[in-house]
Amino acid sequence: MSAGVLFDTPGPRSRRLYAVIGAAGIVILLLILWFVLAKLDDKGQLTAAKWKPFLTGEIWTEYLIPGLIGTLKAAAISVVLALVVGVLLGVGRLSATKWIRWPSSVIVEFFRAVPVLLMMLFAYALYGHYETFPPDQIALAGVVTGLTLYNGSVIAELVRSGVHSLPKGQNEAALAIGLTTPKTMRLVLLPQAITAMMPAIVGQLVVVLKDTALGYIITYEELLRKAEQIGNYKSNLVPALIFVGALFVIINNFVGLGANKLEQRTRRRGRSAGGPLAPDQIDQAAVAVAAASANQAYTGEPGA
Amino acid sequence: MHLISELFSDYPIFGAFKQTIYLTLLSAVFALLIGTVVAVMRVSPIRVLQLIGTGYVNIVRNTPLTLVIVFCNLGLFIQLGVAVANKSSDTFIDTNNFRLAVLGLSVYHASFVAEAIRSGVNTVPLGQAEAARAIGLPFLKTLRHVVLPQAFRGAIAPLGNVLIALTKNSTVASVIGVADSSATMKDMMENRPDVLFVTFGIFAVGFVILTLPVGILFTSLSKRLAVKR
Numbered sequence: 143m144s145a146g147v148l149f150d151t152p153g154p155r156s157r158r159l160y161a162v163i164g165a166a167g168i169v170i171l172l173l174i175l176w177f178v179l180a181k182l183d184d185k186g187q188l189t190a191a192k193w194k195p196f197l198t199g200e201i202w203t204e205y206l207i208p209g210l211i212g213t214l215k216a217a218a219i220s221v222v223l224a225l226v227v228g229v230l231l232g233v234g235r236l237s238a239t240k241w242i243r244w245p246s247s248v249i250v251e252f253f254r255a256v257p258v259l260l261m262m263l264f265a266y267a268l269y270g271h272y273e274t275f276p277p278d279q280i281a282l283a284g285v286v287t288g289l290t291l292y293n294g295s296v297i298a299e300l301v302r303s304g305v306h307s308l309p310k311g312q313n314e315a316a317l318a319i320g321l322t323t324p325k326t327m328r329l330v331l332l333p334q335a336i337t338a339m340m341p342a343i344v345g346q347l348v349v350v351l352k353d354t355a356l357g358y359i360i361t362y363e364e365l366l367r368k369a370e371q372i373g374n375y376k377s378n379l380v381p382a383l384i385f386v387g388a389l390f391v392i393i394n395n396f397v398g399l400g401a402n403k404l405e406q407r408t409r410r411r412g413r414s415a416g417g418p419l420a421p422d423q424i425d426q427a428a429v430a431v432a433a434a435s436a437n438q439a440y441t442g443e444p445g446a
Numbered sequence: 447m448h449l450i451s452e453l454f455s456d457y458p459i460f461g462a463f464k465q466t467i468y469l470t471l472l473s474a475v476f477a478l479l480i481g482t483v484v485a486v487m488r489v490s491p492i493r494v495l496q497l498i499g500t501g502y503v504n505i506v507r508n509t510p511l512t513l514v515i516v517f518c519n520l521g522l523f524i525q526l527g528v529a530v531a532n533k534s535s536d537t538f539i540d541t542n543n544f545r546l547a548v549l550g551l552s553v554y555h556a557s558f559v560a561e562a563i564r565s566g567v568n569t570v571p572l573g574q575a576e577a578a579r580a581i582g583l584p585f586l587k588t589l590r591h592v593v594l595p596q597a598f599r600g601a602i603a604p605l606g607n608v609l610i611a612l613t614k615n616s617t618v619a620s621v622i623g624v625a626d627s628s629a630t631m632k633d634m635m636e637n638r639p640d641v642l643f644v645t646f647g648i649f650a651v652g653f654v655i656l657t658l659p660v661g662i663l664f665t666s667l668s669k670r671l672a673v674k675r
Contacts, residue, residue, distance in 0.1 A: 355510030
């Protein structure tokens with residue numbers, strides 16, 4: 143955060159001014175909230191009858207929990223498969239053999255350029271047409287295929303940049319003690335690269351969880367689809383969508399927090415392993431790391 | 447080749463991609479506007495504005511885009527009666543859905559734009575803002591004349607990523623009936639299940655053609671415009 147750089151510690155006059163602007167901000171926010179609530183109330187969306195259902199066991203056992211399970215199941219299967227695909231493709235892109243490197247690169251670039259939704263629609267149509275999966279599993283298979291292909295190629299890029307970020311000596315030392323190139327990759331480079339990239343990989347989980355909602359479009363029974371069903375059953379669609387949205391925000395915030403924690407831990411460890419640094423070096427290193435991680439955490443491609 | 451030209455004459459593939467491009471460009475403009483405001487709020491000295499900005503980013507970034515867009519249509523329009531087009535117009539439903547999709551896409555991607563710009567602010571060295579303050583510029587002028595111009599140049603690569611993601615994410619608009627590329631592809635796959643691979647190929651290549659130049663352009667721009675330090 144360089145926010146502290148942009149302004150001085152406020153003096154009495156600025157403090158008064160800031161307080162006024164801050165108060166105005168609160169007033170505007172409250173006005174917007176009031177307007178939204180008034181609009182909701184006007185359309186009868188705030189009645190107890192529309193919100194009570196979320197307190198009943200029936201809505202949870204029949205809709206919300208099955209929806210959550212659907213969302214988490216698709217996300218979990220996709221993450222495991224994407225890790226496998228990602229490590230294979232990432233190592234493939236680093237391979238010394240042209241015939242492995244080129245196809246891997248083309249696959250990664252292709253699946254990063256094509257929207258996840260198109261892959262899901264295609265996989266869904268494909269499995270439906272060739273009856274590859276039992277009818278009740280086609281939607282899940284479609285969601286998982288789309289998520290795996292896209293996130294697999296994202297993880298492949300993470301693995302690749304992780305290996306590139308390692309000091310050059312690692313590779314040379316491993317070869318010098320007589321390890322073969324594949325063994326160097328497997329025993330020395332890959333474990334370190336994956337550890338370094340772990341926060342970003344966990345961060346990608348948020349994208350996977352959000353993208354499962356695309357399954358709604360191919361009739362997969364996940365949270366958003368369940369929200370719509372609740373809305374039809376209790377005629378409280380707006381509250382149901384808001385409620386499920388809040389569920390997503392809470393879950394994803396937890397995952398995001400986990401990614402941040404992991405990142406702080408890796409950073410601490412990374413610094414202590416680097417040996418003692420002069421004070422000004424520490425500052426520079428910290429700034430560089432912070433800028434890099436800010437870039438990584440927030441400016442990776444936002445999923446749908 | 448005969449098959450491909452047949453598909454192109456039977457289905458409005460070019461029109462669908464035109465819709466995708468419109469959606470993308472309009473949403474990109476609005477997302478940039480909203481995102482800049484949110485980023486400025488987050489780096490401002492006023493605690494309340496910081497909190498509002500952070501709240502916006504944290505909530506929107508963690509909500510699925512599909513939910514946002516479904517809410518725009520089923521929630522805003524059908525349940526709450528918020529219309530964003532002229533009701534007496536013949537193309538009311540289409541225009542309304544299109545604009546609601548633009549609204550959803552802009553609001554969603556604005557949070558990523560805000561984070562990209564904030565990471566751009568992080569690339570501006572401390573001394574710059576200190577110097578600006580030393581010559582007596584207040585916060586907003588420091589931001590406008592010294593920090594933001596450099597921040598935008600530093601944020602070009604991540605902004606490019608957001609634009610590419612926005613291009614791809616615009617396909618979600620099909621969920622509320624916008625006749626974009628994904629809607630057309632779905633239509634084709636339902637009617638011509640015999641040529642699934644060809645259909646997917648056409649649309650996949652379309653997106654490669656749309657996103658690849660953007661990636662190359664923004665990478666070269668970010669190199670050319672980066673402030674050399």
